[in-house]
Amino acid sequence: MPIPSVRADADACPGALRLHAAADGPLARVRVPGGRLTGAQLTVVRELATRWGDGHVELTSRANLQLRALKDAPVEDLAANLRGAGLLPSETHELVRNIVASPLAEGLPVGPLDQALCADPSLAELPGRFLFALDSGAGDVAFGADVAALPLDDEVAIIFAGSDAGLRVAPAEVVPALLAAAHAFLEERAAQQIPAKAHDRPADPPATVQQALHNARHPGRATDATQAALDERPGSAADAGQAAPDGRPGSATDNAQAMPERFSSATGALRAAGDQPLPLPGDRYDAGRRQRVAWRVRELTDGPARVAARTAATLGKALGEPVRRSRPGVREPIGIIEQPDGRVAVGALVPLGRLSDVQLKVLASAKALVFTPWRGVILPGLLPQAAESWVAALAGAGLEVAAGSRWAGVTACAGRPGCAKSLADVRADADAATVKGEGLPVHWVGCARGCGSPAGPHVRVEATGTGYEVRSPHARGVASVGEVGALVGAARKG
Numbered sequence: 001m002p003i004p005s006v007r008a009d010a011d012a013c014p015g016a017l018r019l020h021a022a023a024d025g026p027l028a029r030v031r032v033p034g035g036r037l038t039g040a041q042l043t044v045v046r047e048l049a050t051r052w053g054d055g056h057v058e059l060t061s062r063a064n065l066q067l068r069a070l071k072d073a074p075v076e077d078l079a080a081n082l083r084g085a086g087l088l089p090s091e092t093h094e095l096v097r098n099i100v101a102s103p104l105a106e107g108l109p110v111g112p113l114d115q116a117l118c119a120d121p122s123l124a125e126l127p128g129r130f131l132f133a134l135d136s137g138a139g140d141v142a143f144g145a146d147v148a149a150l151p152l153d154d155e156v157a158i159i160f161a162g163s164d165a166g167l168r169v170a171p172a173e174v175v176p177a178l179l180a181a182a183h184a185f186l187e188e189r190a191a192q193q194i195p196a197k198a199h200d201r202p203a204d205p206p207a208t209v210q211q212a213l214h215n216a217r218h219p220g221r222a223t224d225a226t227q228a229a230l231d232e233r234p235g236s237a238a239d240a241g242q243a244a245p246d247g248r249p250g251s252a253t254d255n256a257q258a259m260p261e262r263f264s265s266a267t268g269a270l271r272a273a274g275d276q277p278l279p280l281p282g283d284r285y286d287a288g289r290r291q292r293v294a295w296r297v298r299e300l301t302d303g304p305a306r307v308a309a310r311t312a313a314t315l316g317k318a319l320g321e322p323v324r325r326s327r328p329g330v331r332e333p334i335g336i337i338e339q340p341d342g343r344v345a346v347g348a349l350v351p352l353g354r355l356s357d358v359q360l361k362v363l364a365s366a367k368a369l370v371f372t373p374w375r376g377v378i379l380p381g382l383l384p385q386a387a388e389s390w391v392a393a394l395a396g397a398g399l400e401v402a403a404g405s406r407w408a409g410v411t412a413c414a415g416r417p418g419c420a421k422s423l424a425d426v427r428a429d430a431d432a433a434t435v436k437g438e439g440l441p442v443h444w445v446g447c448a449r450g451c452g453s454p455a456g457p458h459v460r461v462e463a464t465g466t467g468y469e470v471r472s473p474h475a476r477g478v479a480s481v482g483e484v485g486a487l488v489g490a491a492r493k494g
């Protein structure tokens, strides 16, 4: 039986059971909470990609996996294989298992949160883009999620759409607190009479009278949609450790030049990268936050404050004094990384988040893997003597394991030919234009939707049909395909 067509409701997020009709064929997204999976699980995904897809696996900005061009895949077989590998534990909740976690941290309650989420029938009603985050305390994932747990000394702050409302819980209370926050979101949304599952693609201009009316009631969203329409767009490892890639037991084993003039000062008021003060609940929703319109909590009127108050009431806690702290700059873990227990991890960048069959085969030989929200991969819990051979194996497969890679901080949406909305082959153009550089992350997109945009300040390179528009928190400009590389390089530096 062929895979059913795309879902017809407003919540357009693809899943493993409900596929998206991309231009290159049906697309499946496999949720991987925390980005954590085993080599055996990746083997199953690779086999599915080889058998029914285009042989590649894509990484998303939530560290999920995507299979493309599944033209003749029987949906029952696809689901059965994923279910058998433990990658489809719930059919009712598969679209809402959206959990990011600090990739290098061990001991985060990713599994318990996933299980508790799937065991709560009413939370199947969450929008497909509602995002939970479990942060190590480094702040690398907490501030781009709807609700997040951020350890602070002996207690844990529950963060709402990047805002600290002063809610603190004990470490053992993190999972119930995050679920309470999700319920509070649903209750607040119902109280504000926002239709369930609506507007999961908020960058779209209003397509119906109903949507326009809704936008009129929610000015923040209306502003985003209108701006888009007007083209005014900003932008455990076991004790033994993992085996070496050759599987040997023992050793490794077991285990634009003119850019400044061409940029306007229209975005100059936006804040600098890497040190952005976190918003407090009463802060105005400003342009700097527009890039996170995907926050479902943020779409509610006074969202973070109201959802925090409801959550605190459910937990029987009082809100304390919010803390304003700086948002840390995030760097992809790359190369050999020492871990606190004396083991090491090896981090690699996946150029433009697309894994080939050869790369998948190498990665699948690892015992455990962690995919990152920055479209990278980490092999954790390695014995130190295994690290070098892994580095060589990953590099040999074409993954980037050395600092200073030209792909550091560079991502792209699907673009042509995979996406019918795309105005350009953004991946090919990014490949041609990307040189080694430092500064802000760069995200290439084929249209105003801006799929997969990173959570923090970044340079957005958006196809216009004749070239690209480049926007950063500091500047903006346009360039032809041949000149855009220089513009991007200058924009990264601020």
Ligand code: SF4
Pocket (backbone or CB within 6 Å): 413, 414, 415, 416, 419, 420, 421, 422, 423, 445, 446, 447, 448, 449, 450, 451
């Ligand atoms: S940003 Fe536009 S072109 Fe890129 S994947 Fe999304 S809809 Fe397609």
